[in-house]
Amino acid sequence: MYLNDEMYDVIDIDEAIKQKQDLIAQAKALSEEESADSIKAAGRLRRRWRRIPYWESAYEDQLADEFESYLNVIYGRRHLVAEENAKAKKELIEEVKGLDMNKPFSAMDKALERWKAIGSAGTRDVDDALWKEFAAARKAFYDMKHAHMDELKVHFDEAKEIKTKLIEEVKELLVEPNFYEASKKFEEIFDRWKAAGFSGNRETEDALWSEFSTLRHDFYKKRSEFFSEVRAKQKEAYVKKKELLEEARAILDKGENSREDTQAMKDINQRWREAGSCGREREDRLWKEYRQVMDAYFDGVRGQREERQARFQDKLNEVKARKTEQILSLRRQIDHLREEAQETLSERAAQDINDEIADKEDFIKEIEAEIADIESKING
Numbered sequence: 001m002y003l004n005d006e007m008y009d010v011i012d013i014d015e016a017i018k019q020k021q022d023l024i025a026q027a028k029a030l031s032e033e034e035s036a037d038s039i040k041a042a043g044r045l046r047r048r049w050r051r052i053p054y055w056e057s058a059y060e061d062q063l064a065d066e067f068e069s070y071l072n073v074i075y076g077r078r079h080l081v082a083e084e085n086a087k088a089k090k091e092l093i094e095e096v097k098g099l100d101m102n103k104p105f106s107a108m109d110k111a112l113e114r115w116k117a118i119g120s121a122g123t124r125d126v127d128d129a130l131w132k133e134f135a136a137a138r139k140a141f142y143d144m145k146h147a148h149m150d151e152l153k154v155h156f157d158e159a160k161e162i163k164t165k166l167i168e169e170v171k172e173l174l175v176e177p178n179f180y181e182a183s184k185k186f187e188e189i190f191d192r193w194k195a196a197g198f199s200g201n202r203e204t205e206d207a208l209w210s211e212f213s214t215l216r217h218d219f220y221k222k223r224s225e226f227f228s229e230v231r232a233k234q235k236e237a238y239v240k241k242k243e244l245l246e247e248a249r250a251i252l253d254k255g256e257n258s259r260e261d262t263q264a265m266k267d268i269n270q271r272w273r274e275a276g277s278c279g280r281e282r283e284d285r286l287w288k289e290y291r292q293v294m295d296a297y298f299d300g301v302r303g304q305r306e307e308r309q310a311r312f313q314d315k316l317n318e319v320k321a322r323k324t325e326q327i328l329s330l331r332r333q334i335d336h337l338r339e340e341a342q343e344t345l346s347e348r349a350a351q352d353i354n355d356e357i358a359d360k361e362d363f364i365k366e367i368e369a370e371i372a373d374i375e376s377k378i379n380g
Contacts, residue, residue, distance in 0.1 A: 013055040020063045023049050027070035039081055040119075042074040086121035089130045096137040101144050108141055156200025163208045166193050170215040179226040180328075183335040186219055190342070230332075231279075238278035241286050244268050248293045257300045265297055269314050273321050280329040287322055313378060320374045323367045330360045330367075 011019075027045055030038055049067060054060060096111050115134060121127050166189050173182045173189075193212065199205045248268050251261050272290065277283055294315075334357050341353045 011053060016053050016055060019052050024067050027067055031070040031073040038074050042071050082121055085119045088118045089121055093134050093137055099141050108138055155197060159196040160199040162196040163193060167212050174219060174222060179223045180331055180335060183223060187338050234277060234279045237276040238282050240275040241272060241278060244272050245290050252293050252297045277325045316374050316378050320371055323371050327364050327367050330364050334360050
């Protein structure tokens with residue numbers, strides 16, 4: 001029995017031969033591969049072989065020759081591995097040169113880890129030359145990043161100042177009585193917030209956003225309460241106008257067309273205007289019925305010029321009021337659509353909403369022109 005100085009345990013010849021046969025099998029498998037790690041793996045196998053005791057038998061010599069033959073095949077591919085490593089390093093150098101300033105510093109850390117994993121390109125001179133070029137590319141990247149960061153610091157300070165002012169503007173909107181206008185202003189503020197960019201410090205940015213987000217939540221809550229009240233008033237107006245419609249229809253059905261009835265119809269008309277809007281859909285439906293009743297009644301008294309003129313003036317005022325209410329209704333719809341556009345995640349859906357908003361704004365201009373024409377007739 002023989003004890004190798006590098007061994008920690010004593011093994012007999014059978015065990016030594018078994019271990020060597022196992023290493024031969026591994027060397028054979030490794031020689032059939034074309035892996036970049038095969039050279040290192042072959043070195044590990046050789047070190048393990050040397051740690052196995054040698055019993056000076058002919059069979060062991062035969063095993064050693066077979067083992068070396070497989071290692072020679074592996075080492076014969078050394079130059080191919082070196083070429084592949086050189087190619088990989090050159091490609092990585094070009095990749096690093098192509099990194100722009102928007103890439104994080106971690107991108108360079110990852111590139112360095114990849115460089116370390118590639119292995120030697122053949123000789124020390126080649127490795128040193130490639131490393132020098134790689135290091136120069138890394139330095140250029142870092143110089144560019146630092147210069148960019150200095151430039152960004154100015155923008156960060158500006159962003160912080162802008163966002164601080166925007167927070168104060170939102171606070172003012174919370175006491176705005178007209179949420180139709182406030183909604184439009186808040187949309188503009190939110191656009192300016194997003195356009196301001198990053199304030200440079202995550203803790204500062206989070207604190208600013210937390211305050212802004214809380215105020216935004218409060219604004220949405222108050223706006224929701226405002227429009228809930230609007231809807232309640234619209235419901236009340238609907239009930240009132242239904243009652244006024246029935247009163248007007250009852251006077252029409254009498255068919256007397258007396259001075260008293262005419263005055264009563266004028267009073268109904270005044271109360272109709274004072275009742276307010278009941279929402280576009282119901283308003284349009286009631287208005288159509290109401291105008292039919294009013295038109296039918298005043299057509300019956302058109303022989304009286306003064307009453308006919310009064311009816312004409314009332315009609316113009318009602319048309320103006322309806323168109324004015326129609327504009328208000330369209331603006332409320334636009335506010336609602338803008339809110340939907342902010343919340344949607346679909347670019348196509350957002351574009352469809354913006355197109356619908358544009359159509360409604362064009363329609364508002366048409367109605368305003370009609371109102372101007374009506375006013376000229378009233379004043380004429």
